[in-house]
Amino acid sequence: MSTQVTNTADVIVIGGGTGGYSTALRAAALGLDVVLVERDKVGGTCLHRGCIPSKAMLHAAELVDGIAEARERWGVKATLDSVDWAALVATRDDIVARNHKGVEAHLAHAGVRVVRGSARLTGARTVHVEGVRADSALGTQSMYAPGAHASATRPLTDPAPGVQPQSAPGVHDFGTRRGIVLATGSRPRTLPGLQPDGRRAVTSDDALFAPGLPASVLVLGGGAIGVEYASFHRSMGAEVTLIEAADRIVPLEDADVSRHLTRGLKKRGIDVQAGARLLDAEVLENGVRARVRTGRGETRAVEAERLLVAVGRAPVTEGLDLAAAGLTTDERGFVVPADWNRLETAVPGIHVVGDLLPPPSLGLAHASFAEGMLVAETLAGLPSAAVDYAAVPRVTYSSPQTASVGLSETEARARGRAVEVNTMPLTAVAKGMVHGQGGMVKVVAEAGGPVLGVHLVGPNVSEMIAESQLVVGWDAEPADVARHVHAHPTLSEAVGEVFLTLAGRGLHQQ
Template identity: 85%
Template sequence: MDNSRDSGTADVVVIGGGTGGYSTALRAAALGLDVVLVERDKIGGTCLHRGCIPSKAMLHAAELVDGFAEARERWGVKASLDAVDWSALVATRDDIVTRNHRGVEAHLAHAGVRVVRGSAHLTGQRTVRIEGAREDLAPGAPDQHALGAHNPTTGARPESAPRVRDVAARRGIVLATGSRPRTLPGLQSDGRRVVTSDDALFAPGLPGSVLVLGGGAIGVEYASFHRSMGAEVTLVEAADRIVPLEDADVSRHLTRGLRKRGIDVQAGARLLDAEVLEDGVRARVRTARGETRTVEVERLLVAVGREPVTEGLDLAAAGVGTDARGFVAPADWARLETAVPGVHVVGDLLPPPSLGLAHASFAEGLLVAETLAGVESVPVDYAAVPRVTYSSPQTAAVGLSEAEARAHGHEVDVNIMPLTAVAKGMVHGQGGMVKVVAEAGGGQVLGVHLVGPHVSEMIAESQLIVGWDAYASDVARHVHPHPTLSEAVGEAFLTLAGRGLHQQ
């Protein structure tokens, strides 16, 4: 008998263990389905190991560093920052990531999800081959779910030597292989002088100067972090404003806040060329005014977007195709099902209107799992998914921008409430705003846009406002606590409802 290949079956095979993949697996298992989750790297994917979690841990450290300057300059607290212990900071970050990683693996084990390490590719519409497969049986995982032979008496683990495994999916296959940073020709990451968002946090030490290419959320966050850590930062964005997918007033307020912190924001600019030197990078940048500037920095960070990862999946074997940009577009967005019945897709493989955000991937995973289990599920409302940039100042938004609302044919009423118009905004002293976009004449709220400190924690209320199709008058009758930053949200809606108090 040839033991080099194991065949097996499962209700669902999920390829990719990032946020979209593991959320699909957990929900499907909770609904009683037998699930195989295949991951060639670490469960948790980019978000947990290279993106969301480690970057936000570092940004929290940056916020603490900024606190020293605010204490000294605004509040007369004669505190000084001696130094940043990079190794200690990294150790804390890695501990947070490790504990989250173990937690996710424990959840999967408890749910009975069969986690297989290896590279998977499609061999048919309902079949998958896993190369170099190794099964993980974390404590608590039931042995009867193990792929391959096991000892029913002793409960011994299957032999750990890598092998080829073929798995047939009775109900469906879920594609969740995620994305990677886009690169520019001639600017490949070396992990030291030229880095991407995936390896920027793991480059050695703190640079004294950084050029960030890309003014989307990722680029802005890294620019903010490095500035907090004392670096001279130049931020270059090809579009005419940073965070170009957000409302124009968000871009304006964020630009003002970043420049106030000493970040050189260059929108409408582009990189002409760059030369990697022994001790840094020399780049030429064409500004919005047509001037050519030479910028010499210790590190160049490329944050020009991300691209889907599909190579090696052999999508054609199942009859699945990609669009011109490499995304796997569903034929049915209500089920996130491709044109091939039973093959679904979640996460960064999806084109817009999916957002490439971890929390959107969670929602997509829930939807697909429930669809495969035959449970009625509500399609993801991408307009009601919050978008956050965790810089200083932060931005948070949900729903349509003013320009998008008008482009959709809405006549709108708009109200902008400065955060400094409420007492708690004055306390923080970082400026910012609340902008509400609603249908004219007291109609439905179409979008809410925030800039300022801690607005990432304030956007949940607005998610419900937009998601539940509320009117300004609906919000205005609810009392917000005083003094808080959230009070500015309440005040903005009071004004729109004709009951303005501090804003006339």
């Protein structure tokens, strides 16, 4: 029979993804007693089904592409015998598992009480949790006696000597002294009438775990997730069709980014169809059959072994019983803060982080880290600057990659800013020629003023965006950047050249 335990904490965090566990870690570091409730595994979608496993797979794809480049471009007579899917998956899973253990260890070391179960609000200061169990992997118990501090390690019942303490699943109620943080994340959206089966029709959450490598893939959705999966499957030899309803792929990025990325994907043999819509799709025994309305108004039949649906993500609030605490969602299902500077809802003491937030939040793991730290510091009574979403970098890990920070040219002009724009192809510098993937650097600056946005397309630009993040975040002007010397020959040299030209000191760029 389940037992009921009433417990209190300074902070209760519901959801153990990037936003939730970053809140918990920072709050604990500030001396607060923290309970973190998670019904699955700490780390959330990013660690277990998204960012980390997908980037591991994309690294494998880079290695495959490198073999082809070595043979076709550099005269290195290398061939690819086959891809050992089981070995590839094992390496991916090992990376995920080691990261998972690392997060668990951080939480345990910080004294965060991790509680396994499903949580719902029972008021503005109380949370009800069902299905709680001990997490022996943390090395301490997940449940503590009423009033126990986070540093305590005493389980509810003392075990016999030499026996690992265990606690039976039960029903538990928690109260908070400072606040509740909602961090329950998101799930993949799908389309009406289309039911993914995890094998022939898959979402972005289960695409990596579908069996084997398909010979052909229809990717529905040309945002960052869809583009990355299209890129991965093409590297692995699949015929790929990429469908995007907007008039260009990665439609939230600068138009020149979309143009250069489209060019790069098409060069690799990916059939990119922007301004296109899926009319219907039928899941067959050995694949899918779909009808697509192209941007030219033509109806086209597409058959593929797998349909990958990547049309965005929806916030998860089911079961939270927001109404019990006096909260509601907007028409899209987001929990909207009343105070964006504190990420606090209309109910004082209840904060929200991560994918539950509407734009301008970005639904990115690294933005969630910043949000979690902000909320933790707020709950600790410390001053903390609001998250500057314009200064948060955005990356697509396809081949070629894209990376950007700040405003696009269109956004800057729409805000009435008089702008100066300079664009330079990466192939205009020697290292860009070495890579041979094309790409560009684009800088949008206010005339006579600071840099408003930087946009990159090309190899390894995910590792180049940090400099531009600082440039935009610190309101630097082109002349401020131009005085700093960039190493030669590097891809980042092109970034320096663009700023030199904007500062009136152009060297190689005329």
